[in-house]
Amino acid sequence: MAKHDPNLNLKFAALSDETRRAVVSRLARGPASVSELASAHAMALPSFMGHLSKLEAAGLIETTKKGRVRYCRLSADGIAPVTHWLAEQQALWTSRMDQFDAYVAKIVKERTDET
Amino acid sequence: MAKHDPNLNLKFAALSDETRRAVVSRLARGPASVSELASAHAMALPSFMGHLSKLEAAGLIETTKKGRVRYCRLSADGIAPVTHWLAEQQALWTSRMDQFDAYVAKIVKERTDET
DNA sequence: TAGATAGTTAGGCAAATGGCTAAGCATGAT
DNA sequence: ATCATGCTTAGCCATTTGCCTAACTATCTA
Numbered sequence: 538m539a540k541h542d543p544n545l546n547l548k549f550a551a552l553s554d555e556t557r558r559a560v561v562s563r564l565a566r567g568p569a570s571v572s573e574l575a576s577a578h579a580m581a582l583p584s585f586m587g588h589l590s591k592l593e594a595a596g597l598i599e600t601t602k603k604g605r606v607r608y609c610r611l612s613a614d615g616i617a618p619v620t621h622w623l624a625e626q627q628a629l630w631t632s633r634m635d636q637f638d639a640y641v642a643k644i645v646k647e648r649t650d651e652t
Numbered sequence: 653m654a655k656h657d658p659n660l661n662l663k664f665a666a667l668s669d670e671t672r673r674a675v676v677s678r679l680a681r682g683p684a685s686v687s688e689l690a691s692a693h694a695m696a697l698p699s700f701m702g703h704l705s706k707l708e709a710a711g712l713i714e715t716t717k718k719g720r721v722r723y724c725r726l727s728a729d730g731i732a733p734v735t736h737w738l739a740e741q742q743a744l745w746t747s748r749m750d751q752f753d754a755y756v757a758k759i760v761k762e763r764t765d766e767t
Numbered sequence: 768t769a770g771a772t773a774g775t776t777a778g779g780c781a782a783a784t785g786g787c788t789a790a791g792c793a794t795g796a797t
Numbered sequence: 798a799t800c801a802t803g804c805t806t807a808g809c810c811a812t813t814t815g816c817c818t819a820a821c822t823a824t825c826t827a
Binding site for chain 4: 685686687697698701717719720721722
């Protein structure tokens with residue numbers, strides 16, 4: 538993955554709203570139709586549809602139309618780049634703490650050998 | 653953690669920009685001064701400072717002033733709520749896949765017993 | 768065919784965002 | 798005291814965001 542993946546912008550931005558995160562959580566439990574998803578949110582349908590559009594543009598969900606009903610489901614691996622990026626930072630951070638721990642252990646040993 | 657944590661909005665929003673993610677990655681390797689951080693980004697200093705403000709408001713970094721230099725470092729556990737929320741969704745999704753796997757295994761067994 | 772349901776499109780509004788320049792303040796160096 | 802460095806504040810601009818209502822289209826039901 539490129540160091541600066543513009544899609545990461547979209548994914549984090551898509552998740553920066555509690556309504557959209559609620560949709561992701563709901564879909565983590567299984568697919569649902571737009572009406573079903575919308576019924577849990579007190580907002581106008583076009584506004585809610587706007588949220589779904591952002592999630593889809595970010596690659597986090599997929600939608601399909603069957604007759605007059607649009608079904609939504611999480612995209613397989615849609616969230617993976619987000620999780621990967623966070624794991625990278627965690628690894629960098631942990632590596633630093635490991636170095637710090639090693640440094641402290643070294644200092645302690647030096648003090649112990651002095652006595 | 654509340655189901656809808658407004659701070660999660662701020663954290664995801666703070667990470668929805670590649671400049672701010674670059675800052676987080678840099679700080680994962682150790683603290684740095686504002687000038688040091690800014691030197692890696694082609695933008696006016698006040699604009700860059702705006703990014704640091706958003707990261708700080710989101711609780712992802714902490715800054716301290718020593719003389720005329722402002723130092724930045726990652727907040728311990730600042731990113732934890734983001735990681736936790738993602739882990740929750742992963743668990744929900746995985747739980748669904750487990751149910752699906754169990755269902756498939758049951759179907760396969762039924763077909764096998766028929767022969 | 769008419770009515771109901773599910774979603775889509777268009778336009779609007781206030782607030783937020785991400786950048787800029789200019790000017791200024793605080794601190795350190797000479 | 799003056800100059801340099803590091804940051805801070807203020808105001809501006811274009812774009813995006815998150816919501817709204819109104820009107821419309823597509824599909825299903827009776």
